[in-house]
Amino acid sequence: MKKQTVGQSMDRVDGRLKVTGGARYFADHQPEGMLYAALVCSPVSSGRITAIDATKALRAPGVADVVSHLNAPPVPGYKVENPNPKQGLKIFHDDRIYSNGQPVAIVVANTLERAVYAASLVKVTYAQEVHQTDMAHSMDQAFQNKNMKDYLRGEADAWKKAPVSVEAEYNIPIEVHNPMELAGIIAHWETPDKLTLYAKTQGVKSVQQSLKTLFQLPESQITVHSQFVGGAFGMALRIWPMEIATILAAKKIRKPVKLVITRKDMFTLVGYRPAAKQRIGIGATAEGKLTGITHEAVANTSPYEDFTEAIVNMSRMMYACPNVNTHYQLVPLNLSTPVWMRGPGEATGAFALESAIDELAHKLHMDPLQLRLVNHADIDPERNLPYSSKYLKEAYEMGAAKIGWQQRSQTPGKLEENGWLVGYGMSSGVFGAGRGRATASATLKADGSLVVRSAAADIGPGTATAMVQIAADATGIDVKKIKFLLGESEYPEAPRQGGSSTVSTVGSAVNDVCRNLQQKLGELATANIPAFKDLKAENIQHEDGQLVAGNTRLDYAALLQQQQLPELVVTTTSQAGDERKQYAMYSFSVHFAKVQVHPATGVVRIKHIVSVADSGTVVNSKTARSQMIGGVVGGIGMALTEEALIDHRFGRYVNNNYADYHVPVNADTPPTDVLFINKKDPVINPMGAKGMGEIALIGFAAAVSNAVFNATGKRVRDLPITPDKLI
Amino acid sequence: MNQFSYVRPASQQAAIDAITRDSSARFIAGGTNLLDLMKNGVLAPEKLVDINRLPLKNITLNNNILHIGALTLNSEVAAHPLVKTHHPLLSQVLLAGASQQLRNMATTGGNMMQRTRCSYFYDITMPCNKRTPGSGCSAIGGINRMHAIFGASDQCIAVHPSDMCIALVALDATVLVAGPKGNRRIPFGEFHRLPGNTPDKDNNLGKGELITGIEIPHSPFTQNVYYLKVRDRASYAFALVSVAAALDISNNTIRGARLAMGGVAHKPWRLHEAEKTLIGKSPTADNFRIAATVATQSARTYQHNAFKVPMAQNSIVTALQKAAAV
Secondary structure (H helix, E strand, O other): OOOOOOOOOOOOOOHHHHHOOOOOOHHHOOOOOOEEEEEEEOOOOOEEEEEEEOHHHHHOOOEEEEEEOOOOOOOHHHHOOOOOOOOOOOOOOOOEEOOOOOEEEEEEEOOHHHHHHHHOOOEEEEEEOOOOOOHHHOHHHOEOOOOOOOEEEOOOOHHHHOOEEEEEEEEEOOEOOOOOOOOEEEEEEEEOOEEEEEEOOOOHHHHHHHHHHHHOOOHHHEEEEOOOOOOOOOOOOOOOHHHHHHHHHHHHHOOOEEEEOOOHHHHOOOOOEOOEEEEEEEEEOOOOOEEEEEEEEEEEEOOOOOOOOOOOOHHHHOEOOOOEEEEEEEEEOOOOOOOOOOOHHHHHHHHHHHHHHHHHHHHHOOOHHHHHHHOEOOOEOOOOEOEOOOOHHHHHHHHHHHHOHHHOOOOOOOEEEOOEEEEEEEEEEEEEOOOOOEEEEEEEEOOOOEEEEOOOOOOOOOHHHHHHHHHHHHHOOOHHHEEEEOOEOOOOOOOOOOOOOHHHHHHHHHHHHHHHHHHHHHHHHHHHOHHHOOOOHHHOEEEOOEEEEOOEEEEHHHHHHHOOOOEEEEEEEEOOOOHHHHOEOEEEEEEEEEEEEOOOOOOEEEEEEEEEEEOEOOOOHHHHHHHHHHHHHHHHHHHHHOOOOEEOOOOEEOOOOOOOOOOOOHHHOOOEEEEEOOOOOOOOOOOOEOOOOOOOOOOHHHHHHHHHHHHHOOOOOEOOOOHHHOO | OOOOEEEOOOOHHHHHHHHHOOOOOEEEOOOOOHHHHHHOOOOOOOEEEEOOOOOOOOEEEEOOEEEEEOOOEHHHHHHOHHHHHHOHHHHHHHHOOOOHHHHOOOEHHHHHHOOOOOHHHHOOOOOEOOOOOOOOEOOOOOOOOOOOOEOOEOOEOOOOOOOHHHHHHHOOOEEEEEEOOEEEEEEHHHOEOOOOOOOOOOEOOOOOOEEEEEEEOOOOOOOEEEEEEEOOOOOOOOOOEEEEEEEEEEOOEEEEEEEEEEOOEOOOEEOHHHHHHHOOOOOOHHHHHHHHHHHOOOOOOOOOOOOHHHHHHHHHHHHHHHHHOO
């Protein structure tokens, strides 16, 4: 029998297309007659537009129109009854300015250069009002909405009575996704009620659904194409006002319009990881048994939407601790709305919790790895359920061995290499292993090739490759004869690519549709082929793309040819069942870092990283490793370099470009070992694969910060750890 | 970006004439900074005079004086055997700057002409005296972590961003200039300016003047040199503080010393007084520490950049130790 392909290190099925320029990203499309757009954005952070003078812009060469709230076509969905007072930014609906950088007009011209130039000629006047972008000065505005319930297990603030305790505050600044590919959209109204879009999105169906409501169109009238996405990290999980602006401009001008926003606008138009101030109180017995954890967080949102995420949730379920209480609030600021950014809230929370664990271990004179083992949760302490699978202890052990944890000194500041202080740190990460609902279709052709379709996305992890592997194992058909197609709204429904659940959700649908395809083939064989007529379809063996009955082997292709069928199409919807009520399902990660800190300049160099993932079956060891390394690079940015700076007097970002907003470069990225537990989860889905995208990042920053403490004795609780904080 | 005309003269004189006739015209060589400034609306020249065809791309050694043509690329200078042999400090500083892609475009003259990276200078919606004289300095009272600790004024606290210039000021280079009134030579230390009341003027080039090259005199600093650049990430970041250190040591005695800093002032910051404290001394940490203290006596800090004083002191000591290989 053919070797299993799941678990193999297979090259990306679209790798050649990507490196040869053959992959078409949204901006590569060029519908006939397409025009180019540029945005005019507010330099004011709060107030009203009092006038827009587009006279000069309209006279500039090649300009088709300048669209703003003064002349935009109406958006029917803006008027739909909605009890929620915060209904998002209704772009071009009124004169209100909520944040700096908010688009106030869109200029459309026959070349990009002309659009950009004409945008500089639009004169907008504002009635400026007082704005607030500094969370530290807005804490009195903190609130909770109905999605943000306090959590209590046992006794509140029990850590205060513990023999040994730590209380500390941790701050993270705004971080911006900054994928390489800029955001934008091409909007094309093919008729007044038929809209075609080329989008950068993590979910074509989700875009279709949002627009269905906003423009009151049937789903069949909205087509969304998004076959390739040049990175997103969460910023393309929703439709943004600038995309609506482009759709409105295209509607008014009646021509396809393309908008690609600038790097500067990536800071203000497509979300970000919100700033968060967190306080942790944690207490333990002298032996290190946790007795109480209190985790409080305040994060920012925009004036017009409440963005909530799971910042405090890890503290509820990571460790066996009888008393836990959490509290989470939002502060509205004159900024655009945040959005999930890789690891999302859990990464923010893990920095606080996993730093506090390290602080507690230091106070207890205990190895932080030992402290974590002592408090290992054998069952989910939040829901009192067994885990579907959990190999965290093995992960700790593997990681510790690989980094050389025994070389760590319990006392900080004791190790040195070439005049640099050396430290070791570790942390854990956890993220819910989800499984949603997805549909896939399988089309078997008479030549024996198989095409599987689902409206999934691939923002980089190699979705199509993994799906081809899953389909190959399910059908026995060779990977070279299988195609997986995604990123089209006309395909069977799949959720957005987010929350580390694509392999689990879409992969299950792919597996199931392949099984159903085999059932159909079996039925075809039992009904028509003499050698199979005494068998039941479900009892027929399938091997290597063949039906097997005793000594008779029949190629799928031959069966279709014999029956004169050009193709056989099966569609299947797949979703989780009751098992999700019986088990707690989580992916776990463990990060180890060895750092050097220069005592004179405060420069931190990461020398070695080991990240271990307990994410069930690893479908493709090559793309999985890449995904984990990507998490490490993002984690280095979070720990050491990334911070979006706002001048609060103006409410305006001052480092909104790749030169000043420091994502890590190759020179910041050390040798990285990625280790996988690679043990099948017996419950979660047919492949036994749990998610990996988020755990790659969750906890990572704490491993670095804990290593810096171990090297220097200095605890940096405000990210990023730049040299000025260590000298 | 505004519409502009573009000319590519074949001779130095034609280039100078083309600039002199048009008050907003600019020379362009690598364009690695000018194009950004134009895209951001900071500069809107009506004419660009492309000088890339002029014969100013060369590195020669005559009578022990190294001559580098203004159009020689940063990457060419960094890799050139004459530079690596006679002025290794210059090679080091160049490799610490920008990225290989930028160094492949950026020229020697253009490097000297690059503008500050102060965010407020680049964002035309916020006041900046350097961009719009009299509008105010947003960095004072704003985000000024990257800003000057030496020689600033209440008009401007921006810093000069170049790494290359730190070595050139330390090595007593001379800037060769051609202009409507003929050729002249400007000592490197007098080329760039402090902001004073005219922060819009970065340097002392006159109207229509063109940098044609630099000269570096013979120096004994071929062994004990080091450039320490402290920055927020390991590559492609401007200096928080940088130190160029060059020592001439014999018999455990410092015969000559050069020290200059980047990331701390509106111009490449030479530390003459600190250098003097080292002459005749032995290369020890204590002596280096004395030099560092003297070097930072005139420091003045702002809300976010007080860390630069201890960082500068520590960096001076570290750079000197590295240079002395002790």
